[in-house]
Amino acid sequence: MADSHDHYPTDYRPADDRYERMVYRRCGASGVMLPAVSLGLWQNFGHDTPHATKRAICLKAFDLGITHFDLANNYGPPPGSAERAFGEILRSDFRGYRDELVIASKAGYRMHPGPYGEWGSRKYLIESCDASLKRMGLDHVDIFYSHRFDPDTPLEETMGALDTIVRSGRALYAGVSSYNSQRTREAVAILNRLGTPCLIHQPSYSILNRWLEPDGLKQTLTELGVGAIAFSVLAQGMLTTKYLGGIPEGSRASQAGSLSPKFLTDKALASINKLNEIAQSRGQTLAQMAIAWTLRDAAITTALIGASKPSQVEDCAAAVQNLSFTAEELALIDRHANDEDINIWKRSSETE
Template identity: 50%
Template structure:
């Protein structure tokens, strides 16, 4: 599409020169071998047509592990190879992907071997962003950071990031990376109306101080910040078959809160999902929000969150009250 870059907002990532789209496409769920390839392909290609140039992956994503990367590698080879320079591909390592002690953690062995596998899965010489997926207290931080630095110096990654680090460890990593001449580009935390941790633990302020951006995941709280569960759990819903969302979370307290939020959204002429995404992106330190998707139409709907007027102080106060 010739107008691919005309509509979506692009935000500078921390103090770097890299801009990311306000929305990224995550392949965490629904991009394994248990979903039809053609539907997955349609979602990825439609995302790119919308201007979503950042595709967030990890060695763990599937099922089985690595399946999401292998799927994306096939789409890259068949459909997007000519656009590789227009894509931001990220991957992560460090979460368990097998029983071997070398398939988990933050050791140099684990991180760099996983990156090599990921490059083969994706069929590319480099990724744009390589993350340590979660902190590993059993490995010296200097070793994990050293592996990230090596990935850049070897030309296998352009930038590095961390995910799910607490602020203290993230700051220590930023200091070590800066000293090595490979600044911390981005931190990937969970953040939504229902999970304010980056606000309460100081991560938002740290992003300013250390000069990294935030690419947030689960901005819709695994679907809780949509209209899907307002009256119950529909057949086929994620809450019935996901390890990340329990049916127990959908109780009377949840429904009461979600209905109030939905009323605020309706009065603004938007959906609950659009309200929730707009709320996350109101933070200047949030570079991008990661979207999941089960269809191109769902992507269209969520991206339109950027079309609404900014949230007012009164509306933010009402949301905080919930």
């Protein structure tokens, strides 16, 4: 069980200059402004991380003007524990600031055993949303996503569930994640007919994972007026200096999980070394340059980061101090980095 919020002080006051420290960008054609850097709770918010660390990460983020917190029903481990932990932080520290936060959750990946525990059915999405609200102690989230395209459920059913979730007040906006360009067009068309526009798309995207460029997704989102929040912008830590000297004990690549050591090929590491040199020439850390690169055009509204300690949030948030690139820098980055076939979410973004 997560530690009780009663163990922590309830007199937290965020930094007075937090909104001066962050850049905010309009999400598609909507009225919503999102911070250029958002905090995701996919990793490091389960029972394997002390609650004090989770709390410190979230408070540091808000102090830096990061107002958007991204969750999903199955984040943990175990599934659901990240939402419970965030609910504790909402009660202990953010309870007076709910109207300054954008809180998102999702459903689509496996949450529990049985035929109703994953994918895109109306039953799963609506009941998952209700369960997420209960775990966080909220009456609504700001954004609720279909976490992945379901090839076996009619898209009308999945989008209809999102429409119901918004119309019932469970969420203010609807979004999709890891849908390719074709499926995004179909989903947006259905939501438009229902009268619940799609606010945002959440694709994986980084210097080393560029599937959405040949897919045309960025152009599609711009054309449709849909915002984008790119996740895994640091390629799960590959676009930092963490792995340049090998695989550290306790790192994501050293554990069974989403970052396979096979991704850390000699070719990839050579590319990362060159990219680090480019970042240093810009006066940035590699992580900061990778985030800035993701945000280099308006099609991507915000970059979603994860963190295992507050200092990482601070480093990533500082990327907003230099978001511009020269044509020469972009060409140099392209010369030294190509798609490394590390998109573990590829099946979710395929047409069939």
